[in-house]
Amino acid sequence: MKHSKLDINEISSAQFSGRDIRDKNLLKLQTYNKQLLKKVYQLQNLVEVSYRLNSVLDEEQIIHTYLLNLFGLLSTRSVVILSAKSPYSDKFTPIYYQGIGKAHAETLTVGRTDPIFRLLQLHHHCLVLNKHAYLAKKSKFLNQVANLECQLLTPLVHRDHRFGLVIIGNKHNNKPYSLAEIDIFTTLTNFLAVALSNARIYKEMERISLTDPLTGLFNRRYFDNYLDTEIARAKRFEHPLSLVMLDVDHFKNYNDQLGHLNGDHLLVSLAEVLTLTVRRSDIVARYGGEEFCIILPEIARDGALVFSERLRNTISAHPFRKREVQPDGHVSISIGTATYPDDAQASNDLVEKADKAMYQAKNNGRNRVAVFD
Incomplete structure (x- = not known):
């Protein structure tokens, strides 16, 4: 049986079309597989970070481990960690900063009367700062942060107790943070909050065990x-x-x-x-x-x-x-x-x-x- 030239062209076109669809599907699978492998790698990293943060009780070592992974996973330019000096403090002050000058970083304090403080009372999750720019007129803190080109802010929370916050600046490539990167930042900071809280509880218990309760002197x-x-x-x-x-x-x-x-x-x-x-x-x-x-x-x-x-x-x-x-x-x-x-x-x-x-x-x-x- 002979095929016409038109039939052969149709068959050939169908073959190319099928191959093209197959190649596109293969490419999609390969891309999806890469994304999946990347996610698995990130999750493995986060599990390892969680273990490292919770295996030490020294605050400086905890912050060092957190920052090492924060800069490695997110390629951020700057970070400021603010915390309350005591459980009864009415403001958060910087305890660590990198990528921001000392003069600027040490002016970043958040009091309980600041609108951002009240916003943090309502939210446990990460805040994308440019979405809350409307508060800058009322919040001295947000106004300062905007001038320093900071992008994300998330509270330090452990067992419903908010005792600080972390702010990060732009990425090195100046691209916005993806949803996946925001999740990583939030997860890392949650790990940091638990580790810092445990370290401070341990330090306080140690202080109590070595201190005379009446005079405050060593016992x-x-x-x-x-x-x-x-x-x-x-x-x-x-x-x-x-x-x-x-x-x-x-x-x-x-x-x-x-x-x-x-x-x-x-x-x-x-x-x-x-x-x-x-x-x-x-x-x-x-x-x-x-x-x-x-x-x-x-x-x-x-x-x-x-x-x-x-x-x-x-x-x-x-x-x-x-x-x-x-x-x-x-x-x-x-x-x-x-x-x-x-x-x-x-x-x-x-x-x-x-x-x-x-x-x-x-x-x-x-x-x-x-x-x-």
Whole structure:
């Protein structure tokens, strides 16, 4: 059977058309496959980032890991992380910034009266800033951000507690962020919020475990550990170290006359004076009751005596509340000092020697300093 030239052309055209459709479908599948592989890779990255962020409790390390992945996945030019300084703070201030000058970044604060703050209370998701440009007239913060060419903003939220926000600027290629990139930014920042929240909770629990709840000074547990560390350091560098122990004279009288609340207030006030009297390298701790300890690194026996006499005079002259009820008309302390390596080689021995010196000062009439001998 013979085919006409027209039939052959039709058959040939149909073959080309079928091949073309097949090629287009194949291209679509290949493109879809690439997109799928890219998404799988991004998800794997995000899972890894989540693990890394939640495996550390150091805030600087958490932020470093977050930024490394943020810049890698989104190719953003700049970022600013703002956070509340405390759970009771009424504003967010910058804790980290990159790609923005210091002078500009440090002016970016968000108070509770700013419209953007109220907007964040309503939204958990990422905000595309140019869609909220209408707020710039009312929001000083948004106005500043617009001048810095920032594009996206998302809150730091953990368990419905908003404690900060993250802003990122333009991409290096100046193209707008895609929906997929916005999702990545939101997910990364959610991971950051959880990790930062956990790190801060841990830090607060650690602080509570090492701090005296009444005075805010370090407690006995911290003191014992720190003294061991400092004596080991003094041995290594062949430096002296002195320990000062002090006790409030006639504290029972103050308590009996004025009640325990006033007694507590006296201890708090005394702790404040002690903190203001020492160097930054010194450690003040509440040892127990009305007894306090001060570790003086690199201070020898004579230096400890000079410091203690100055401290004793400072306390005697300080206008503590209702000090006139004390036998001498003012609050006073008895102080004992001991020094490594002259008096003791180990921390327990040093404490014992300083304690003996303190009771020697009390036995000698109170309101005086005794050096262990």
